[in-house]
Amino acid sequence: MKLEDKEQLVELLKNQVVVFNYTKINGEPRQLTGTLKPELLPVQTITETQVKKEPNPNILAVYDVEKDGWRSMKIENIIDWVVLSK
Numbered sequence: 001m002k003l004e005d006k007e008q009l010v011e012l013l014k015n016q017v018v019v020f021n022y023t024k025i026n027g028e029p030r031q032l033t034g035t036l037k038p039e040l041l042p043v044q045t046i047t048e049t050q051v052k053k054e055p056n057p058n059i060l061a062v063y064d065v066e067k068d069g070w071r072s073m074k075i076e077n078i079i080d081w082v083v084l085s086k
Contacts (some may be wrong), residue, residue, distance in 0.1 A: 004058060006075055010036065013062060017084040020062075023077045033072055033084065034062030042068075 012018065013036040020032045035041075041063050061072040 007056070009060065011082075012083070013037070016045055017065060018062075018081050020073065020081045021079040022073045023079065025074070025077075029079075030073075031066050032062070032073070033066045034064050034071065036062060040065060 009018075012036065015037060016032060017035045017037070017040070020034060022030055022032070024030050058075055059072050060075055060078070061070060062071070064071045
C-alpha cells in the first residue's frame with residue numbers, strides 16, 4: 001500500500017468497518033477488524049498527564065471492534081482489506 005493512500009483509507013474508516021490483513025512487526029500475519037466511525041469509538045477522557053504525540057505518517061491507528069481497543073499497523077505492512085459494512 002502506498003503512503004498516499006492513507007488519507008483515502010482514513011476517510012473510508014470514518015464511515016465503515018474494514019477487515020485488514022497485515023504483517024506484524026515480528027513477521028506474524030494478523031487480521032484486524034477496525035474502524036474510525038465515531039459512533040463505534042469509545043468515549044475518551046483526556047487527563048493532564050496525557051501528552052499528544054506527533055502523528056507518524058507511516059502508521060495507521062484504528063479501533064479494533066473485536067478486541068475493543070486501539071491498534072496500529074505500518075502502512076507498508078498492510079496486505080489487503082475488505083469493507084465489512086457501511
